Amino acid sequence: MKKKMMNNINPENTNPLLEAWNTPYCTPPFDRIETKHFKPAAEEAILNANSEIKVISENPEPPTFDNTIVALENAGETLGKITSILFNLNSAETNKELQSVIQEISPLLTRFSNDITLNEKLFERINHLFEKKDSSGLNTEHKILLERKYRSFKLGGAGLSGSSKERFRVISEELATLSLKFDENVLEETNSFELHITDKENLEGLHDSLIEAAEKEATSREKKGWIFTLHYPSYVPFMQYSCKRSLRETMLKAYSKRGYNGNEFDNSQNVIKMVNLRLELANILGFSSFSEMVLGDRMADTADKVEKFLDDLYNASKPAAFRDLETVQLFAQESGLNDKLRRWDWAFYSEKLKKKLYDFDDEILKPYFLLEKVESAIFSLASDLYGINFTAVTNIPLYHNEVKTFEVFDSDNTFLSILYLDYHPRPGKSGGAWMTSYRDQKNENGIDTRPFISIVTNFTRPSDTRPSLLTFNELTTFLHEFGHALHGMLTRCTYESLSGTSVSRDFVELPSQFMENFAFEKEWLDKWATHFETGAKIPGILVDKIKEASTYNEGYACYRQLSFGLLDMAWHSILEPVTKTISEFEKEAMSKTELFPPVEGLNMSASFGHIFGGGYAAGYYGYKWAEVLDADAFSYFQETGIFNQKTAESFRRNILEKGGKEKPDKLYLNFRGKEPSIEALLKRSGLK
Numbered sequence: 001m002k003k004k005m006m007n008n009i010n011p012e013n014t015n016p017l018l019e020a021w022n023t024p025y026c027t028p029p030f031d032r033i034e035t036k037h038f039k040p041a042a043e044e045a046i047l048n049a050n051s052e053i054k055v056i057s058e059n060p061e062p063p064t065f066d067n068t069i070v071a072l073e074n075a076g077e078t079l080g081k082i083t084s085i086l087f088n089l090n091s092a093e094t095n096k097e098l099q100s101v102i103q104e105i106s107p108l109l110t111r112f113s114n115d116i117t118l119n120e121k122l123f124e125r126i127n128h129l130f131e132k133k134d135s136s137g138l139n140t141e142h143k144i145l146l147e148r149k150y151r152s153f154k155l156g157g158a159g160l161s162g163s164s165k166e167r168f169r170v171i172s173e174e175l176a177t178l179s180l181k182f183d184e185n186v187l188e189e190t191n192s193f194e195l196h197i198t199d200k201e202n203l204e205g206l207h208d209s210l211i212e213a214a215e216k217e218a219t220s221r222e223k224k225g226w227i228f229t230l231h232y233p234s235y236v237p238f239m240q241y242s243c244k245r246s247l248r249e250t251m252l253k254a255y256s257k258r259g260y261n262g263n264e265f266d267n268s269q270n271v272i273k274m275v276n277l278r279l280e281l282a283n284i285l286g287f288s289s290f291s292e293m294v295l296g297d298r299m300a301d302t303a304d305k306v307e308k309f310l311d312d313l314y315n316a317s318k319p320a321a322f323r324d325l326e327t328v329q330l331f332a333q334e335s336g337l338n339d340k341l342r343r344w345d346w347a348f349y350s351e352k353l354k355k356k357l358y359d360f361d362d363e364i365l366k367p368y369f370l371l372e373k374v375e376s377a378i379f380s381l382a383s384d385l386y387g388i389n390f391t392a393v394t395n396i397p398l399y400h401n402e403v404k405t406f407e408v409f410d411s412d413n414t415f416l417s418i419l420y421l422d423y424h425p426r427p428g429k430s431g432g433a434w435m436t437s438y439r440d441q442k443n444e445n446g447i448d449t450r451p452f453i454s455i456v457t458n459f460t461r462p463s464d465t466r467p468s469l470l471t472f473n474e475l476t477t478f479l480h481e482f483g484h485a486l487h488g489m490l491t492r493c494t495y496e497s498l499s500g501t502s503v504s505r506d507f508v509e510l511p512s513q514f515m516e517n518f519a520f521e522k523e524w525l526d527k528w529a530t531h532f533e534t535g536a537k538i539p540g541i542l543v544d545k546i547k548e549a550s551t552y553n554e555g556y557a558c559y560r561q562l563s564f565g566l567l568d569m570a571w572h573s574i575l576e577p578v579t580k581t582i583s584e585f586e587k588e589a590m591s592k593t594e595l596f597p598p599v600e601g602l603n604m605s606a607s608f609g610h611i612f613g614g615g616y617a618a619g620y621y622g623y624k625w626a627e628v629l630d631a632d633a634f635s636y637f638q639e640t641g642i643f644n645q646k647t648a649e650s651f652r653r654n655i656l657e658k659g660g661k662e663k664p665d666k667l668y669l670n671f672r673g674k675e676p677s678i679e680a681l682l683k684r685s686g687l688k
């Protein structure tokens, strides 16, 4: 009470976001931060950052790495702290009030970053340094930092003048609008379709939980019977379990025609406009194609490399894909289908065959994956591999009382990181799982600032009668996010913008996907996975089934991912504007990966949100690329022993500690002693 009164008397000093934090390790003082603090804090931090930028750009001294690049790296520190709390909270614990604050702050942030990119004096200094980068005695880390800063200015339109600058601005804005419109159309078309069933017979094959949900959906729309929609939780199980072939056909066609119905929500023209504008944008910036522009800082840094990669994988997985197709086709015939397998039959028969072959499901596995046990098993795994230790602490301020916090120490007891774990769904939390940070590592003038890392998930909440038991998928999710967290916690870099997970997009999933491999290892599961009630060890036969089922229909799955990767690259590697229709273009790009008899009137591109709504343009291949890396890396562990200290040490020193301070291919080579090959992935997926 007393504190509150003081606050009112002296408003200048009351915003905790602008103060030095007097908390353990200087962690964010969540207990004192209120939503109303964000806007004034952001405004003040932007003002301060702007004057820091001004000092750099107006500096009368000639540009040096320190007075320009390092100074720019360090500018806006408070703003960074504030926005990381703001956006992290908006994902993990949001509310209407916070959302509206974000809407007010976002335009300020956009303007702030545009003001920097389009600051000509500043870019002149960076450009000057960039041109001399090979003759000015910079080490690799310096050079990478300089290249990254230069690139972000360049791709933001810095250095353009006159009409091209104006055209750049127009195109950027138009692309942003088109991309939003694209997503809105897909959402509209996803929402507007319903499959209304009134005859109970048409529910044949569906599980009770799905039927219940469909009944609820119908009631909420004031209808009788059952309603199925194109949203994943309804669409996916319907396609897997509905015995009614014609209804599956209806559903699949509706799903695959989203954005392609010739109505006001049709995306055909939007797609053509976007790829042509992206090409023009790339050309203005001096690149021959959009993919060349985007791939510049990737591990696969040219379109040729990506295309060769997709081609290699295509050739390797083709026989397996057709084998999978044939197996399911045969099974379908035995089950009474007198026709060729069509697209709407795949999920149904493939799921049925899987059940027949492996006969196990999540309910059988869950009792072995008690959340608390999984948590300590994953911590022990990190201790076994890297010698690090976790100590639970209760003195760190929290944004929600469910969050757990840990101090993480190295084997010699030096402090590495704070780790926040936030497990269960809440109304203000987004879906899915992610790793994030409240502070990133940096080493300034010999002072190593350690990071604050957070893992947020939506694992099943314990009930009054049952503790939190994870599904196998939740177990791999935990391992995945923990892999990202290790990347963030173990890092040792000089510059914040290169540390931890700040690496190329097609490299960032290596540490995370790498960790998932352990879930399939008997040697690891045997150490800890016991039944939460009986204490019995997980049966060997279950572990074998987990492993066997992991390769089921992988040929088909790989082929399908490739077809999307190829389509993405086709749209973004054009050198001339597209004059064909969306359908003609897509048919050509996807013809070589077609497994089923063609169906007229369907279109993938018109609802391909990853590349036209989200940020995966010329990046969809990255999913498979990272799989090649993690499979190859893990095969090295398997060769040398999955807990081999020397191999783990090498993975830590060469990959996990290095962040982005060295090129990823170099890092990988240093760890592995050779370049990654697709062999390990083919073997793991059962394609060989």
Ligand SMILES: [Zn+2]
Pocket: 480, 484, 509, 512
């Ligand atoms: Zn990830």
